[in-house]
Amino acid sequence: MSDDQTVIFVAPGNEKVEAEFSMDTARKGVKEFLLKYSAPTSMSAKALPLANFTTVISLHAGSEGEKVVREYLAENPWHGNVIFVSNEDNQHLDAMCAADMGIIYDGQMISSAAACHLPTMNLFKMRMHHQWYHDLVNRWWNDMNIIADNNIYPEMIGGEAWFGKVADTLG
Numbered sequence: 001m002s003d004d005q006t007v008i009f010v011a012p013g014n015e016k017v018e019a020e021f022s023m024d025t026a027r028k029g030v031k032e033f034l035l036k037y038s039a040p041t042s043m044s045a046k047a048l049p050l051a052n053f054t055t056v057i058s059l060h061a062g063s064e065g066e067k068v069v070r071e072y073l074a075e076n077p078w079h080g081n082v083i084f085v086s087n088e089d090n091q092h093l094d095a096m097c098a099a100d101m102g103i104i105y106d107g108q109m110i111s112s113a114a115a116c117h118l119p120t121m122n123l124f125k126m127r128m129h130h131q132w133y134h135d136l137v138n139r140w141w142n143d144m145n146i147i148a149d150n151n152i153y154p155e156m157i158g159g160e161a162w163f164g165k166v167a168d169t170l171g
Contacts, residue, residue, distance in 0.1 A: 031079035
């Protein structure tokens with residue numbers, strides 16, 4: 001990839017329910033972002049061509065999440081360039097270091113993204129009453145926000161995780 005590439009890192013989760021929850025939202029959100037900010041569909045005269053945008057999808061090799069993502073993408077193609085990496089040989093860490101922004105389903109990857117200085121949004125599958133109870137105790141869900149006691153990495157929980165919010169956050 002060249003230096004003028006914009007790279008979006010997506011880690012949809014290793015478990016089946018995580019990947020099912022995050023893939024449609026991430027795919028539609030990235031597509032809307034690309035349509036708004038890349039040529040020829042952008043309203044900006046200075047927009048870079050779609051070829052300058054790449055999405056890197058990180059999958060844990062052999063996991064249920066990988067199976068769900070591959071099946072999902074066989075039926076729903078990704079908009080623009082896409083590269084797959086895995087946990088083998090630390091490919092996912094290399095991809096985080098090369099990325100400009102990220103979408104990660106909650107987990108250890110959030111801490112890795114923080115170590116790589118990758119601005120990331122978090123997706124969580126959580127019911128509203130569970131979120132309210134958690135907010136009463138912690139205010140934050142991911143470890144980095146809890147440690148900082150601040151919203152360092154935006155958290156999109158349950159119904160908040162929709163493609164328009166993903167696209168606007170990427171923008």
